[in-house]
Amino acid sequence: MKTTIVWVRRDLRIGDNAALDYAAGRGAVLPVFVWDPAADGDWLPGAASRVWLHHALRDLAAAYRAMGLRLLVCRGETIATLADVLRRSGADAVVWNRSYEPAAIATSTAVKSAVRAAGAEARSFPGAVLHEPPTITNRQGLPFKVFTAFWKYCAALPPPAPLPAPATLTAPAGKPRGVSIDSLELLPRIRWDRPMLNDWTVSAAGARAELEAFVNGSVEDYADGRDRPAVRGTSRLSAYLHFGQLTAAEIMARARRGNQPASGGAEAFVRQLYWRDFAHHLLYHFPHMPERALNASFDRFPWAESADGDGLLAAWQRGETGYPLVDAGMRELWATGYMHNRVRMNVASFLVKHLLIHWRAGQSWFWDTLVDADLANNAMGWQWAAGCGVDAAPYFRIFNPVLQGERFDPAADYIARWVPELSALPAKWRHKPAAASAAILREGGVRLGRDYPRPVVDHQEARASALAAFATLKARA
Ligand code: FAD
Numbered sequence: 001m002k003t004t005i006v007w008v009r010r011d012l013r014i015g016d017n018a019a020l021d022y023a024a025g026r027g028a029v030l031p032v033f034v035w036d037p038a039a040d041g042d043w044l045p046g047a048a049s050r051v052w053l054h055h056a057l058r059d060l061a062a063a064y065r066a067m068g069l070r071l072l073v074c075r076g077e078t079i080a081t082l083a084d085v086l087r088r089s090g091a092d093a094v095v096w097n098r099s100y101e102p103a104a105i106a107t108s109t110a111v112k113s114a115v116r117a118a119g120a121e122a123r124s125f126p127g128a129v130l131h132e133p134p135t136i137t138n139r140q141g142l143p144f145k146v147f148t149a150f151w152k153y154c155a156a157l158p159p160p161a162p163l164p165a166p167a168t169l170t171a172p173a174g175k176p177r178g179v180s181i182d183s184l185e186l187l188p189r190i191r192w193d194r195p196m197l198n199d200w201t202v203s204a205a206g207a208r209a210e211l212e213a214f215v216n217g218s219v220e221d222y223a224d225g226r227d228r229p230a231v232r233g234t235s236r237l238s239a240y241l242h243f244g245q246l247t248a249a250e251i252m253a254r255a256r257r258g259n260q261p262a263s264g265g266a267e268a269f270v271r272q273l274y275w276r277d278f279a280h281h282l283l284y285h286f287p288h289m290p291e292r293a294l295n296a297s298f299d300r301f302p303w304a305e306s307a308d309g310d311g312l313l314a315a316w317q318r319g320e321t322g323y324p325l326v327d328a329g330m331r332e333l334w335a336t337g338y339m340h341n342r343v344r345m346n347v348a349s350f351l352v353k354h355l356l357i358h359w360r361a362g363q364s365w366f367w368d369t370l371v372d373a374d375l376a377n378n379a380m381g382w383q384w385a386a387g388c389g390v391d392a393a394p395y396f397r398i399f400n401p402v403l404q405g406e407r408f409d410p411a412a413d414y415i416a417r418w419v420p421e422l423s424a425l426p427a428k429w430r431h432k433p434a435a436a437s438a439a440i441l442r443e444g445g446v447r448l449g450r451d452y453p454r455p456v457v458d459h460q461e462a463r464a465s466a467l468a469a470f471a472t473l474k475a476r477a
Contacts (some may be wrong), residue, residue, distance in 0.1 A: 010128075033060075057071070128248060279380040360382075398466055434455050
């Protein structure tokens with residue numbers, strides 16, 4: 001019987017898996033995961049992502065075990081390792097699902113050559129986006145740079161149909177040795193990850209439970225609820241999507257309840273799935289997106305002279321800026337590995353516009369601390385916030401974090417949850433404790449500068465500095 005190696009990357013699932021489906025139809029299946037830190041170039045998964053990966057791999061191994069298969073886990077250089085497994089297993093094909101990140105594309109191109117040179121079949125399949133980036137171009141055959149045009153084009157295409165999970169899988173005769181998941185040392189030595197995981201069930205079942213809870217609950221109200229950080233108005237599926245525990249096609253089909261016409265809430269949600277596709281589209285066509293501004297004039301932007309903004313970067317990272325919405329977001333991130341999108345936009349804007357710290361410093365912090373850290377989404381999000389991407393927020397539009405808090409967290413519940421030292425203040429003053437009277441602060445038990453920081457910058461002054469910095473770009477254009 002033929003044996004096919006399924007090279008597992010960030011597609012840690014059994015269902016809607018084109019490579020696995022093909023392998024199952026060919027004969028025996030040997031799923032192989034290779035931990036090769038060098039393969040990701042500068043973008044080795046960050047600390048929070050590694051924790052997620054550890055648990056997602058264990059869950060996938062258990063799912064394969066239940067079907068009579070072993071997930072072979074290896075550590076080493078990807079091409080040499082796969083070539084070795086190919087030789088030792090007697091397999092005659094290697095298959096995988098495509099990724100659209102620059103380092104992953106380079107690795108899979110090299111794998112394809114090595115496998116073919118060894119006389120075996122090498123074949124890749126569409127990856128976990130709704131529409132593959134190379135297939136989407138505008139009338140001039142160029143990549144889309146504006147989301148609305150991209151979205152309109154994609155929405156007119158037939159939606160991808162998710163594949164069912166193979167009913168049975170056949171184990172191969174050969175049993176090459178691998179290593180344990182624990183030996184990959186994805187978990188930190190000092191176990192800071194335990195409280196973070198209280199928030200998540202890192203498994204395919206956990207992903208499905210989140211999806212079901214969302215489509216049977218908040219999806220109806222998504223168009224409004226998605227902007228309310230104090231409520232569970234969004235799906236919280238981003239990490240499952242990043243690691244391929246669920247696909248966008250599966251989520252879209254479930255949100256639309258198959259072919260039934262979708263509600264406004266479900267369609268607003270599906271549109272966000274297309275933002276994810278757009279990010280992958282941009283990264284595929286502009287592979288320098290994580291490193292360089294897509295709007296090249298920003299290469300000359302006068303960022304703060306010291307990379308850490310004279311300590312302000314650390315204040316931002318710790319959630320000690322004196323701006324409660326920003327601090328709540330940064331603390332939510334540290335505690336849970338997640339931050340609500342509305343708050344991500346605000347903390348990012350604050351870092352680049354109020355503190356004039358380079359967007360790449362924020363991108364790196366998110367990369368290390370988010371469980372859903374995703375090269376495409378993160379780079380697009382930061383370039384959007386900094387105003388230097390394509391289809392980005394204009395640089396001159398500067399969020400006022402106090403007004404944003406009052407608008408999107410009107411009862412200041414989100415702030416109370418993540419900045420508990422302000423929770424005894426009336427909601428109005430939780431948004432702006434620095435503006436509260438001495439009596440109100442005393443009653444709320446807050447000593448500014450001791451229990452909670454004074455604002456590290458004045459909003460109006462910071463706004464003026466940001467606009468002046470931006471004006472230098474226009475002056476030199
Ligand atoms: P939902 O609102 O339920 O949306 C469903 C899915 O659509 C998400 O899981 C996500 O895959 C996709 N999506 C939603 N909004 C966006 C968006 N604006 N851009 C791209 N995809 C989107 N998302 C990541 O997955 N990884 C990141 O590293 C990341 N970094 C970001 C950095 C910044 C500065 C900003 C402003 C946004 C970033 N985002 C990132 C996008 C967005 O904040 C998250 O995808 C979203 O908050 C995840 O929560 P959810 O699953 O509940 O989203």
